[in-house]
Amino acid sequence: MNEPTSKPKPNYLTSGNTVSSWLLTVDHKRIGLMYLLGMTFFFLIGATAAALFRFELATHDANVFANDTYNRLFTMHGIIMVFFFLIPAVPGVLGNFLVPLMIGAKDVAFPRLNLASWYIYMLGGTFTLAAILLGGIDTGWTFYTPYSSVYADSNVILAGSGVFITGFSSILTGLNFIVTIHKMRAPGMTWMRLPLFIWAQYATSIINILGTPVIAITLLLVVFERSLGFGIFDPQKGGDPVLYQHLFWFYSHPAVYIMILPGFGVVSEVLACFSRKRIYGYEFVAFSSLAIAAIGFFVWGHHMFTSSQSEYAGLIFSILTYLVGIPTAIKIFNWVATLYKGSILLSAPMIYTLGFIGLFLVGGLTGLFLATMALNVHLHDTYFVVAHFHYVMVGGMMMAWLAGLHFWWPKMLGKMYNEFWARVGAVIIFFGFNFTFYPQFIAGYMGMPRRYHVYDIEYQPFQMLSTVGAYFMGVGLIICFVTLVSSIFKGKPAGKNPWKATGLEWNQADSPPDQHNFTSPVKVDVEAYDYTDERIYQDT
Amino acid sequence: MSHAVTDTEHKPYQQHHFENMEQQTQSTLLGIWLFMAQEILFFGGLFAAYTIYRILYPAAWAAGASSQNVFLGMVNTIVLIGSSVSIVMAVHSARHDDRKAILKWFAVTLLLGTVFFGIKAIEYGTKWDHQLVPGLNWNNEHALHTLQEHAPKNVEITELPKGIQIYYSLYFVMTGMHALHMVIGFGLAFWIMAKTAKGRFNSEYYPHIEYFGLYWHFVDIVWIFLFPLLYLV
Amino acid sequence: MNLFAVKTSPVAASDYADEWQNLWGYLIGVSVFFTVAICAVIVFFAIKYRRRSDADRPEATKDGKLLEILGSVIPFVLVMIMFFWGAKLYFDARMPPKDAIEILVTGKQWMWKMQHPNGKREINDLHVPVGVPIRLTMTSEDVIHSFYLPDFRKKMDVVPGKYTQMWFHPREEGQYHLFCAEYCGSEHALMVGRLHVVSPAKYEEFLSSGGRGAMAEAAASDDPVVAGKAVWEANCVVCHSGPGGIGPNIHKAFGTMRELETGESILMDEAYVRNSIINPNDDIAKGYPAAMTSFKGQLSSTQINQVIAYLKSVSEADQ
Incomplete structure (x- = not known):
């Protein structure tokens, strides 16, 4: 061990400065940061695509892009954002960084596998980028057959392979987390003492392991059909294109929960800290994550009410979809109840978190519209659906992601960001988001189909508002980005526990943590979120 | 070997982030079972597609299955079951610290695997000759002729049954994915054999061999499902 | 631009569309109530319980079952109403009446081909008589399309290798939107048609002449x-x-x-x-x-x- 000197304590960032000490690291914290870099890069690509097509969509006629260009832009936005940002963001970055720290372990169970997962993710991303650079892909992120497997005139094989490959990164990360959470908890860290973030990661990992392989094989079948001419989904050879949709949504609906459950975890942590209260109904919140993960596997057919699947199958899918709504409602009620008689501080992460609850609420309630079969027939494949899933994915997941990033930023990098500008960014993003997506509900209700860049003029006011809102939100994101990045150079040292939060990562690890996480043995003797424990308020 | 394993005693094969050997063993065991779970779902997608189309196109399935060489399929099934036995013997040898026997049984396993590939290659080759490979080498007339030749005596095939290309597509994808898993198994086997030869394992520590055994059994079991589904239905 | 001149609701062109609007209204009511109530509570708490001093140490609230029970039961009842209402309406909307006029629809990248009972064909335009139920029997020549009549709140995918059906009952003459709702490639956004609901007399006239010229009837x-x-x-x-x-x-x-x-x-x-x-x-x-x-x-x-x-x-x- 290092001799005590006047120099600052060594931490995981300073232990090794060579490029290979990063690229070959098996330290979960460094891998988390590498995910952050990779993911930010993909996010910027996806966001650029959105900025471009929002410009086109402002008016009802085609004035900037040709049809094919527009189709490639929205497909690129969808594929990049779903598979390379939303799915890996919280597990890849925050999950990797925090799971071992929160349960008092030195690392995840399989550190080398963890590094391999990052490389697989980047390799998948490279394939997808290559597909984009070599002429793009225009199938939409859903790769529906037979368009994708026979008719499309774009790089389906490359992009499909990219998504196929990156799927294994999710599977292996999920496997790693489940084993870590089961076997690596510190003495005294019982299941009912686990932070809710861990419960959320656990539920997410189960879906990753059981769902992702199915989309992997499904996309592989599309690739085979397209490249070799096999007949699987092609109606010309007797195939059933609707079977593809079943297999696709068997994964891709649970994938929605892969995206949002980790966000639930983040929200629980931040909410408890900035209201200084234990999460109300801890057990209900913990088990509702598992319930959502379990029921979520049996609702995929609600994407297919108009697809010619049997009406009676539709009934089952519809009723099960409502059942997912119940544990979700419970979570929201418990979060709000947590605020009751708390000591609420509207810090930047808390603004994101409260924004999350409001926006996710709208996203969830509009989900009920889509679960209602008769309403779905009208709203399906319109801008209503686009608005709904952006409320869940961006209003929900992205807000939670930014809440978590701000919340744990001092722990990850040891620096405080500028609180004022962080709050400004949060508020602008919240309002910009609503400006962007609320009008889309109306456009969709009025019948505007999605994936149209040329549309009837009666939808133009809503699309125009949406475009203005999107750029407004873009300004918020830039402020947020600049605030965080500049903190690396100018930020004040964070100290061990700047928020006075509970949890091992705040109370037993330094900021940034030591290479081996904890410098002294970890033993847990308190319940989760015990904000009455005076020890967390003492300066160290 | 001392059996009084304490937390402080650090075996050379214990990785530093685990508290003790037991934690490491349990973790890797849980990990390999979770990996199996995802493998089951991976093949599960294929079996789901198989089931749907089997119900839609029973005639294509009947004609397709009777065109298969059941004898070769049977031999391959026996060969794979044999390789499962030999890998059990390898694990058994590992338990008894018998390095030579481990290598021997691995070699037997690989040999049986190679026989399987050889037979599979013959079967693929026959299908190629009969122009029964959808997309790559397919000829309706030739395919019809082959199916008629192989049809059971009481069945007369006058035209290509609907969905026949799907049957063959699924045949190639399913057996191909299975073969790919065996190829990966071959790679793993060589790696483990090298480690064994270097003396990395002993009777207390041989997880790689044990988990390879699990993996190999899984691959066998997939075949044991594929054989009746594709050859005998 | 006069904001109040902006249309914010689709036309309801059939009795079914009216029923649809009632169900929609119920969901809007439930959603608005919960959104406003929950957001108001959050804002109220955020102000009332704001952190006044860094020395604040709020007491933990004891977990109770009441919130969890109410929080499950009330939503459960509300969503079950949605389910039964929605399912009933959906099944009604799927059953075409016996006296419907049948029109054949073929989707093709990127156009709609229609054929009337007497053989009269048209592309992207669909003329139907007012007051009569219309049944569409649809298939696709290439990829999946989706036949969407927003003003009638109906939509059905048009799938290659399958026949799908939808029906609607126009009650007022006029022109209505017709969209392809399932992404189908390059010109998906241009696969747009128009539904013309005309008087029965005009429909007869259309069938026997109009459209692609007088040769239609003759051929x-x-x-x-x-x-x-x-x-x-x-x-x-x-x-x-x-x-x-x-x-x-x-x-x-x-x-x-x-x-x-x-x-x-x-x-x-x-x-x-x-x-x-x-x-x-x-x-x-x-x-x-x-x-x-x-x-x-x-x-x-x-x-x-x-x-x-x-x-x-x-x-x-x-x-």
Whole structure:
């Protein structure tokens, strides 16, 4: 061990400065940061695509892009954002960084596998980028057959392979987390003492392991059909294109929960800290994550009410979809109840978190519209659906992601960001988001189909508002980005526990943590979120 | 070997982030079972597609299955079951610290695997000759002729049954994915054999061999499902 | 721009659309109530319980079951109403009435091809008479499309290799949106048509003239029944009509149950006829040899549709 000197304590960032000490690291914290870099890069690509097509969509006629260009832009936005940002963001970055720290372990169970997962993710991303650079892909992120497997005139094989490959990164990360959470908890860290973030990661990992392989094989079948001419989904050879949709949504609906459950975890942590209260109904919140993960596997057919699947199958899918709504409602009620008689501080992460609850609420309630079969027939494949899933994915997941990033930023990098500008960014993003997506509900209700860049003029006011809102939100994101990045150079040292939060990562690890996480043995003797424990308020 | 394993005693094969050997063993065991779970779902997608189309196109399935060489399929099934036995013997040898026997049984396993590939290659080759490979080498007339030749005596095939290309597509994808898993198994086997030869394992520590055994059994079991589904239905 | 001139609600062009609006209103009510209530509580708490001093140490609230029970039961009841209401309306909307006029729709990248009962065809425009239920029998020549009439709150995917159906009951003359709602490639956004609901007299006039010119009526092949009769006589009649034929007599049997060699019976509908022409050996009629060869490649999809139309027109079964 290092001799005590006047120099600052060594931490995981300073232990090794060579490029290979990063690229070959098996330290979960460094891998988390590498995910952050990779993911930010993909996010910027996806966001650029959105900025471009929002410009086109402002008016009802085609004035900037040709049809094919527009189709490639929205497909690129969808594929990049779903598979390379939303799915890996919280597990890849925050999950990797925090799971071992929160349960008092030195690392995840399989550190080398963890590094391999990052490389697989980047390799998948490279394939997808290559597909984009070599002429793009225009199938939409859903790769529906037979368009994708026979008719499309774009790089389906490359992009499909990219998504196929990156799927294994999710599977292996999920496997790693489940084993870590089961076997690596510190003495005294019982299941009912686990932070809710861990419960959320656990539920997410189960879906990753059981769902992702199915989309992997499904996309592989599309690739085979397209490249070799096999007949699987092609109606010309007797195939059933609707079977593809079943297999696709068997994964891709649970994938929605892969995206949002980790966000639930983040929200629980931040909410408890900035209201200084234990999460109300801890057990209900913990088990509702598992319930959502379990029921979520049996609702995929609600994407297919108009697809010619049997009406009676539709009934089952519809009723099960409502059942997912119940544990979700419970979570929201418990979060709000947590605020009751708390000591609420509207810090930047808390603004994101409260924004999350409001926006996710709208996203969830509009989900009920889509679960209602008769309403779905009208709203399906319109801008209503686009608005709904952006409320869940961006209003929900992205807000939670930014809440978590701000919340744990001092722990990850040891620096405080500028609180004022962080709050400004949060508020602008919240309002910009609503400006962007609320009008889309109306456009969709009025019948505007999605994936149209040329549309009837009666939808133009809503699309125009949406475009203005999107750029407004873009300004918020830039402020947020600049605030965080500049903190690396100018930020004040964070100290061990700047928020006075509970949890091992705040109370037993330094900021940034030591290479081996904890410098002294970890033993847990308190319940989760015990904000009455005076020890967390003492300066160290 | 001392059996009084304490937390402080650090075996050379214990990785530093685990508290003790037991934690490491349990973790890797849980990990390999979770990996199996995802493998089951991976093949599960294929079996789901198989089931749907089997119900839609029973005639294509009947004609397709009777065109298969059941004898070769049977031999391959026996060969794979044999390789499962030999890998059990390898694990058994590992338990008894018998390095030579481990290598021997691995070699037997690989040999049986190679026989399987050889037979599979013959079967693929026959299908190629009969122009029964959808997309790559397919000829309706030739395919019809082959199916008629192989049809059971009481069945007369006058035209290509609907969905026949799907049957063959699924045949190639399913057996191909299975073969790919065996190829990966071959790679793993060589790696483990090298480690064994270097003396990395002993009777207390041989997880790689044990988990390879699990993996190999899984691959066998997939075949044991594929054989009746594709050859005998 | 006058903000109040902006339309914010779609036209309700049928009684079904009105019922749809009622259900929509119920969901809007529930959603607005919960959104406003929960957001108000959050804002209220955020102000009332704001951190006044860093020394604040709020007491933990003891977990109770009441919130969890109410929080499950009330939403459960509310969503079950949505489920039953929505499902009932959905099933009503899927059942076409018997007296509906049937129009054939074929989706193709990137146009809608329609064919009226008398054979009159049009592309992207669809004329229908007011006050009469209209049934669309749809299929696709290439990829999946989706036939979407927002003003009627109806939509159905148009799938290659399958026939799907939808129906609607226009109650007012006028022009309505018609969109392709399933992404289908390059010109998906341009696969837009128009629904013209006209008076019955105008519809008759349209059928007998208009559109693509006076030749429409004259050209016998434009009428699927007439054209179908020709196809029938050229290809099918030898085996399939009268007793003692090589194949079963199906001339007037459309819409009846047919017995199969397997002992099952099957409804002779569009899909059955089409499949029997392309894959004759899928369903062998009872008492007949599997002697028919496939007409795939010999008859086009259009010709098969014409035969179907013809068989329907001469059928003695009440459909």
